[in-house]
Amino acid sequence: MREGITPAEALGIVLAETPVLPAERVGAREALGRVLAEPVVAGRRIPPADNSAMDGYALRAADVADARVEAPIELRVAFEVAAGATPLSRVGPGEAARILTGAPVPPGADSVVRQEDVERDGESLWVRVAPPLGENVRTAGEDVEPGDRVLEAGALLGPAHLGFLASLGRSVVAVRQRPRVAVLSGGDELVEPDGDVSTGAIVSSNSYSIAAQCREFGAEPVYLGIARDTPQDVEAHLRAGLRADVLVSSAGVSVGDRDYVRGALEKLGCRLLFWGVQMKPGYPLAFGRLGETGEGGPLVFGLPGNPVSAMMTFDQFVGPALRKLAGSTALFRPLVNARLAEDLEKKPGRLNFVRVRLERQGDEFVAHITGNQSSGVLRSMILAQGILLFPAEASRLEAGTQVRVQVVDSSVFAADTPGF
Amino acid sequence: MREGITPAEALGIVLAETPVLPAERVGAREALGRVLAEPVVAGRRIPPADNSAMDGYALRAADVADARVEAPIELRVAFEVAAGATPLSRVGPGEAARILTGAPVPPGADSVVRQEDVERDGESLWVRVAPPLGENVRTAGEDVEPGDRVLEAGALLGPAHLGFLASLGRSVVAVRQRPRVAVLSGGDELVEPDGDVSTGAIVSSNSYSIAAQCREFGAEPVYLGIARDTPQDVEAHLRAGLRADVLVSSAGVSVGDRDYVRGALEKLGCRLLFWGVQMKPGYPLAFGRLGETGEGGPLVFGLPGNPVSAMMTFDQFVGPALRKLAGSTALFRPLVNARLAEDLEKKPGRLNFVRVRLERQGDEFVAHITGNQSSGVLRSMILAQGILLFPAEASRLEAGTQVRVQVVDSSVFAADTPGF
Numbered sequence: 032m033r034e035g036i037t038p039a040e041a042l043g044i045v046l047a048e049t050p051v052l053p054a055e056r057v058g059a060r061e062a063l064g065r066v067l068a069e070p071v072v073a074g075r076r077i078p079p080a081d082n083s084a085m086d087g088y089a090l091r092a093a094d095v096a097d098a099r100v101e102a103p104i105e106l107r108v109a110f111e112v113a114a115g116a117t118p119l120s121r122v123g124p125g126e127a128a129r130i131l132t133g134a135p136v137p138p139g140a141d142s143v144v145r146q147e148d149v150e151r152d153g154e155s156l157w158v159r160v161a162p163p164l165g166e167n168v169r170t171a172g173e174d175v176e177p178g179d180r181v182l183e184a185g186a187l188l189g190p191a192h193l194g195f196l197a198s199l200g201r202s203v204v205a206v207r208q209r210p211r212v213a214v215l216s217g218g219d220e221l222v223e224p225d226g227d228v229s230t231g232a233i234v235s236s237n238s239y240s241i242a243a244q245c246r247e248f249g250a251e252p253v254y255l256g257i258a259r260d261t262p263q264d265v266e267a268h269l270r271a272g273l274r275a276d277v278l279v280s281s282a283g284v285s286v287g288d289r290d291y292v293r294g295a296l297e298k299l300g301c302r303l304l305f306w307g308v309q310m311k312p313g314y315p316l317a318f319g320r321l322g323e324t325g326e327g328g329p330l331v332f333g334l335p336g337n338p339v340s341a342m343m344t345f346d347q348f349v350g351p352a353l354r355k356l357a358g359s360t361a362l363f364r365p366l367v368n369a370r371l372a373e374d375l376e377k378k379p380g381r382l383n384f385v386r387v388r389l390e391r392q393g394d395e396f397v398a399h400i401t402g403n404q405s406s407g408v409l410r411s412m413i414l415a416q417g418i419l420l421f422p423a424e425a426s427r428l429e430a431g432t433q434v435r436v437q438v439v440d441s442s443v444f445a446a447d448t449p450g451f
Numbered sequence: 452m453r454e455g456i457t458p459a460e461a462l463g464i465v466l467a468e469t470p471v472l473p474a475e476r477v478g479a480r481e482a483l484g485r486v487l488a489e490p491v492v493a494g495r496r497i498p499p500a501d502n503s504a505m506d507g508y509a510l511r512a513a514d515v516a517d518a519r520v521e522a523p524i525e526l527r528v529a530f531e532v533a534a535g536a537t538p539l540s541r542v543g544p545g546e547a548a549r550i551l552t553g554a555p556v557p558p559g560a561d562s563v564v565r566q567e568d569v570e571r572d573g574e575s576l577w578v579r580v581a582p583p584l585g586e587n588v589r590t591a592g593e594d595v596e597p598g599d600r601v602l603e604a605g606a607l608l609g610p611a612h613l614g615f616l617a618s619l620g621r622s623v624v625a626v627r628q629r630p631r632v633a634v635l636s637g638g639d640e641l642v643e644p645d646g647d648v649s650t651g652a653i654v655s656s657n658s659y660s661i662a663a664q665c666r667e668f669g670a671e672p673v674y675l676g677i678a679r680d681t682p683q684d685v686e687a688h689l690r691a692g693l694r695a696d697v698l699v700s701s702a703g704v705s706v707g708d709r710d711y712v713r714g715a716l717e718k719l720g721c722r723l724l725f726w727g728v729q730m731k732p733g734y735p736l737a738f739g740r741l742g743e744t745g746e747g748g749p750l751v752f753g754l755p756g757n758p759v760s761a762m763m764t765f766d767q768f769v770g771p772a773l774r775k776l777a778g779s780t781a782l783f784r785p786l787v788n789a790r791l792a793e794d795l796e797k798k799p800g801r802l803n804f805v806r807v808r809l810e811r812q813g814d815e816f817v818a819h820i821t822g823n824q825s826s827g828v829l830r831s832m833i834l835a836q837g838i839l840l841f842p843a844e845a846s847r848l849e850a851g852t853q854v855r856v857q858v859v860d861s862s863v864f865a866a867d868t869p870g871f
Contacts, residue, residue, distance in 0.1 A: 038871050042506055059644075063644040063663045080651045102488055114640035133493025133640060135651040174828055182833070187862070190667060191832035194660025194758055197644040198653075198829065220534035220553060223615040224479070230537040231500045231555040233618075243483045247610060267652035319470075336553075347869065351622050365864035408594055409618065412611035413602070420870050435870045441861055442607070449767065450855045451458050451802055 032319075033305040038382050038422070041308045041318065042348060043366035046362075048304065048320050049330060049352045052208040052276065057194045062188045064249065065206035071182040073199055075155040081136040083112075085167045086150055088156060089140035092166070095158045100283040103150070103157040106133040106193060111135055126273070127156050136168055143167035175195060175199070185358065207358030212245045212349075213272025213329070214238055215255040216281045217265055217292060223257070236409070237281040237334070237341045244345050248353040250277070258292075266295040273299070273321065278329045279349060282336040284408055292333055293317070301331055311338035311381045316348065319407070338409045343384050346418070346439075365438040367417070369396035375428040387416035389443045393421060398436055416440035453725040457843070458802050461728045461738065464769060466782075468724065468740050469750060472628040479616045482608045484669065485626035486778035491602040493619055495593040501556040503532075505587045508569055509560035510547040517576045523570065523577035532557055534859070547576050556588055563587035571700060591818060595619070605778065609791075615746065627778030632665045632769075633692025633749070634658055636676040636701045637685055637712060638756070643677070656829070657701040657754070657761045664765050668773040670697070678712075686715040687738045693719070693741065696776055698749045702756040712753055713737070721751055729801045729843060732760040736768065758829045763804050766838070766859075785858040787817035787837070795841060795848040802843040806835035807856060809863045815862070818856055836860035 033040070054068035063267060083089065090106060098104040111129040112118045118137035122128050128137050142162045150157040163335065175181055182192065182197070189207070196204060221235040222228065235257050242252035256405060259270035269292075273280040280292055296303065296319060303319040310316075315335045322328025332349050334341040351362040369389060377383050387398040401414035417436040428434060438444070453460070474488035503509065510526060518524040531549040532538045538557035542548050548557050556563065562582040570577040584755045595601055606612065608626070616624060623634070641655040642648065653679050662672035673695060680689035689712075692698045700712055716739060723739040730736075742748025752769050756760040769784040772800065789809060797803050807818040822836035837856040841848060847856060858864070 038869075042869060060659060060662070063666055064611075066541065073649065079648045081650070101599045114638060114653070116640070125773070133653060136830075174830070181830075186833075189860075190660045190663035191762060191829050191834075193663045194656040194762070195829045197659035197832060198656035198758070200644050200654065201646055218534060220536070220559070224620050224622055228499045228620065233499070233534070233553060234620060236614040236618035237615035239480060240610045242480070243610035243613045246483055290455070338618070342611060342614070351869070361862040361865040363866045363869045365861075366866035366868075366870045409611050410594070410601075413609075413615060413793070415611070422871075435867075437862070437870055440609075441864070443779040444858070444861070444864060445781040446783045446786035446857075448786075449458075449462060449771070449783045450786045450857055451842075 034301045035309060035372070036305055036309045038308055038310050038347065041305055041316070041349065042195045044304050044353050045318055045330075045348050046355060047136060049355045051358050052210060052221060052356045054205045055208045056203050056205050059193060059201050059204045062196075062204050063190070063193060063210070064207055065188050067182055067184050067186040067188060067204065068207050068358065071072060071204065072185050073177055073179045073181050075177055075200055075267045076172040077198055078169050078171055078173060080171050082169050083130045083132055083134050083136060083143045084169050086132050087143045087145040087167065088127040088158070089122060089130045089136050089143050090158070091122065091124065091140060092162055094125060094163045095144075096161050098158045098161045099367040100159045102222060103159040103191050106156045106158060107290055107430040108151065108156050110155050139333070142167070142385035147451070157335045186226050187359065187362065210276040210353050210356040211253060212250045212251040212277045212279055212353070213253050213255055214241050214245070214279050215258055215268045215272060217258040217260070217268070218282060219260045223302065237336070237338055240338065240342050240409070241279055241281060241345055242341065243335070244350065245353070246333065248350045249357050250353045260291065262291045262295060266298065269295050269299060273329065275329050276413040277320070278331045279334060279345070280332070281341045286360065296331060306342075309381045311377075311383045312337060313344040313384070314381070316344045318348070339405070339412055342412055343418075347384070348357065365441070367396050367436050368440055369398040369417070369436045371399050371419070371428055371430055371432045371434050372399045373430050375400065377426060379424050379426045383421035385419040385421050386411040387417045387419045388414055389416040389436065391443065394435065398415040398434060418441050452723045455727045455729060456725050457765065458728055458730050461725055461736070462771065464724050465738055465750075465768050466775060469775045471778050472630060474625045475628045476623050476625050479613060479624045482624050482626055483610070483613060485608050485629070487604050487606040487608060487624065488627050488778065489625040490600050490604050491616065491619070491621065491624065493595045493597055493601050495597055495620055496592040497618060497638060498589050498591055500591050502589050503552055503554050503587060504589050505548045505563055505565045506552050507563045507565045508547040508548060508578075509542060509550045509556050509563050510578070511542065511544065511560060512562040512582055512584045514545060515564070516581050518578045518581045520579045523579045526576045526578060528571065528574050528576050558621060561585060561588070573638045581637070585712065590617060590679055604871045605780065607779065623739070628698045630661045630670040630773050630776040631672050631673060631772070632670045632697045632699055633675055633695035634661050634665070635688045635692060636697050637678040637679055637680070637688070639680045641677045642747050655863070657756070657758055660758065660762050661699055661701060661754070661765055664762065664770065665773070669777050671771045680711065682711045682715060682808065684712040688718060689715050693749065696750050697769065697772065698741075698751045699754060700752070700844060701754040701761045711766050716751060726765075730799075731801045731803045733764040733767075733804070734801070736764045738768070759825070759832055762832055763838075767804070785861070787816050787856050787858055788816040788853050789837070789839070789856045791839075791848055791850055791852045791854050792817050792819045793850050795820065795839060797846060799846045801842050803841035804838040805841050807837045807839045808833040808834055809836040809856065811863065816856065818854060831844045836863050
C-alpha cells in the first residue's frame with residue numbers, strides 16, 4: 032500500500048482500478064441520461080413510405096411539364112390522401128390527389144406541387160408551375176434504412192435520442208448499468224438527524240451529503256447506516272455493502288484511536304492501495320478493492336470524517352470513478368481560468384482545494400473565497416460554485432493572479448438572456 | 452391574439468404569464484435539486500457543545516502557562532473523553548483529560564493541547580508548550596446559533612445543503628413544487644412505438660422526446676396519449692390535462708386542414724395569446740392560458756408537429772417557463788461565442804436555430820453544422836451540442852465569423868483532466 036501520495040497519483044490508481052459496468056436492458060422511455068452499451072441498428076425505414084413534404088397536390092410531373100403562371104395546366108382532383116392513410120387509389124394521367132404533409136404519396140403520382148402554386152375550383156385544379164420530378168416527395172428510407180447503424184455505443188441518451196428510438200419502434204435498449212454505492216458511516220458519537228444531540232452526539236450528516244453526491248454523479252446510493260465502534264459492528268455493516276459496486280465509508284470526526292474499518296476491510300479481503308493523499312482538505316483518504324483486479328469486487332473508499340473533507344474527496348475521486356463505471360467518458364468537471372479576488376496563503380506541500388464563489392465580469396470569472404475554509408464548516412461548500420486549485424508547491428497567491436478553478440455549479444455558465 | 456411575432460416577443464409573453472409554483476414540504480433527503488421556498492432558520496447549535504478540534508489533552512491553560520520544551524510541566528491524566536460521550540467528570544487543577552477530535556471539552560478544562568506537544572507516561576503527562584486560553588476548542592454555536600437564518604429562499608439544494616440540513620436535524624423542508632406537464636399528441640396518422648407502421652402510420656415520437664425534455668428541465672411529464680382527429684377526442688384528451696401546470700400538445704405532421712385543437716382549447720376557455728413565431732424551425736407555435744391571469748390555470752403550448760420543430764420550440768419557450776415555475780432564476784442555457792466552420796445561408800426574415808456540434812480548439816469553440824437541418828430529421832438534434840442563432844435579418848454567415856451559440860450539451864465544458 033502506498034502512503035502520502037499526490038492527488039494525481041491517487042486519481043490514477045483509482046481510475047486504473049475502476050471497470051466499466053456491464054450492460055442491462057431498460058425500457059427506452061426510461062433511458063434518459065444513460066450511456067448506450069451497444070450500437071442501435073435500425074429495424075425499419077424512416078420515412079416508412081414516400082410521403083409529401085408539403086400540403087398540396089400529388090400528380091405526375093410529365094402531365095404539367097409545360098405549366099407556367101401565364102399558361103396553367105388543368106388536372107382533375109380525383110381523391111384526397113390524409114396523413115396516416117394508406118392510399119388505395121391510383122393517380123391516373125391528367126389527375127391529381129389532394130395531399131397533406133406527411134401523407135403517403137399515392138401510386139401513379141411522382142411529385143407534389145404546393146397549394147400556393149395551384150388554383151382550385153371544385154374538381155378542377157390549375158397548376159401554374161412545372162415541378163421537377165420528385166419535387167416535395169420525401170422518399171421512403173431517405174433518413175434511415177433497415178440495417179443502418181444509427182447510434183453508436185457510448186452515446187449519452189438525451190431527449191432527441193429517445194424520440195429517435197421511439198420512431199424506430201425500439202422499446203428496449205442496452206445501456207450501461209448504473210453504479211450502486213453502499214454508504215456507511217462509523218462512530219459512537221454519531222446519530223441520525225432525528226437523534227438526540229443534547230448529550231454531545233453529532234449528526235451523521237456525511238451520509239446525507241454523500242448520498243446526494245452519488246445521485247448527482249448518476250449513481251444509486253444504498254445507505255447502510257452508522258456502524259458503532261466495535262470490530263463486529265463495522266464488519267457487519269461492511270458485509271451489507273459487498274454487493275454494491277462501490278463502498279464508501281466515512282468515519283466519525285476522528286479515526287485516531289478506534290479505526291476498526293481498516294482491520295475489518297483487511298479481514299474481508301480488501302487490498303488497500305493507498306492511504307493518505309497530499310491534499311487539503313482531505314488527507315486521510317483510503318482506497319482499495321475487494322477481490323482481485325478484474326474480478327469485480329467493489330471499489331472501497333474510506334473518506335475522512337470532516338464534512339468538507341468527505342465531500343471534497345468524494346468529488347475528486349469517487350465522482351470520476353462513478354462516471355467511468357457508468358460508461359461515461361466525460362469524467363471531470365469544467366475547468367476555467369479565473370482572477371483571484373483576494374490574497375491566499377498556505378504552507379507549501381499539499382494541493383489545496385479552496386472553495387470559491389465565481390463572479391462573472393464580462394468574459395472573465397473572478398474567484399472569491401467563501402469565508403471560513405475550516406473542514407468542519409459545510410457553509411463553505413454550500414456557497415462554493417467552484418474549487419480553486421492552490422498548487423502543492425505554492426505558498427502564496429496574490430489578488431489578481433490567474434487561477435484554475437473546477438466549476439461545481441454549472442449555472443455559473445447560464446446566460447441572463449436566451450441570446451435573441 | 453398576436454400572430455407572427457418575434458421569438459423575443461414570444462418569450463416575453465410566455466414568461467410574463469408564467470407564475471412561480473407554491474411550496475410543498477418534502478423529506479430533506481429527497482430535496483436534491485429543488486428550490487427552497489422559505490428561509491431555513493436553525494433550531495439548534497452547531498457545534499452543539501464546546502469540543503476539541505484535535506486529538507490531545509483537555510486542561511486548564513493557567514496550569515501550564517509556563518510550560519516550555521526545555522521545562523515541561525507535569526499534569527495527571529484523570530480520565531478520558533470519547534467523541535460523542537457526555538463528560539461527567541471535571542478536570543481539576545493539575546489535571547488533564549485525554550480527548551479525541553470532536554469530543555466535548557469536559558467541565559473545568561478550557562484548552563486542548565495537541566498530542567504532538569506532550570509526552571505521556573502512564574498517568575503522567577508532560578506538557579511542553581503553553582496553549583493560549585481556548586486553544587483547539589471549537590466553541591458551542593461557533594458555526595450556527597439557534598435562530599440563525601442559515602439558508603435563504605431561492606437556494607438550489609445541492610449535496611452540501613442536504614448534509615447541512617441533516618446536521619440541523621431538519622427532516623422536512625419547504626421547496627417549490629415541481630411542475631407537472633401534461634403531454635399529448637394528435638393526429639389520425641400517429642401510432643405508439645409498438646404500433647403497426649406497415650400502412651404508412653407514423654410513430655408519435657414527439658411525446659417521447661418531449662417527456663424527456665420535461666425531465667431534463669426538472670418537471671414531471673404525464674403522457675396523455677394520442678388524440679384522434681375528432682373534436683370530441685381532442686377535447687377529452689385536453690380535459691385530462693387540465694389539472695397539470697402546463698399542457699403541451701404536439702400535432703401530427705400537419706395541422707393544416709384538421710386543427711381541432713384550437714377549437715377545443717377555446718371551448719375550454721383558453722385565452723390564446725399568440726400563434727406563429729418568426730423562427731425556423733418552429734413557426735407554428737401557439738401559446739395560451741386556461742383561466743384568467745393569476746388564476747392558476749395551466750399554461751398551454753401547441754407545438755409544431757415536426758420532430759425538430761417540436762423539440763426546438765420546447766427548448767426555447769417551454770423549458771424556461773418550467774424553470775420559472777420551479778422557482779429557479781437561471782432560466783437560460785449557457786451562451787458562448789464560437790467560430791463558424793462553414794458558410795451558412797438563408798432567406799432573411801426569421802431567426803434560424805441551427806444545430807451545431809461544438810469543437811474545442813484551445814480557449815475557442817468552433818461550430819460545425821450537424822448535416823441535414825430538415826425539421827423532420829431528429830439526427831440533427833441528436834448530434835447537436837449547441838444551437839447557433841442565425842439572426843432574423845441576416846442572409847449569410849461566412850466561415851470564420853463569430854457566432855452566438857446556446858450550449859445544449861454541457862459536457863462540451865468538461866475538462867480532459869481534473870486540473871491537477
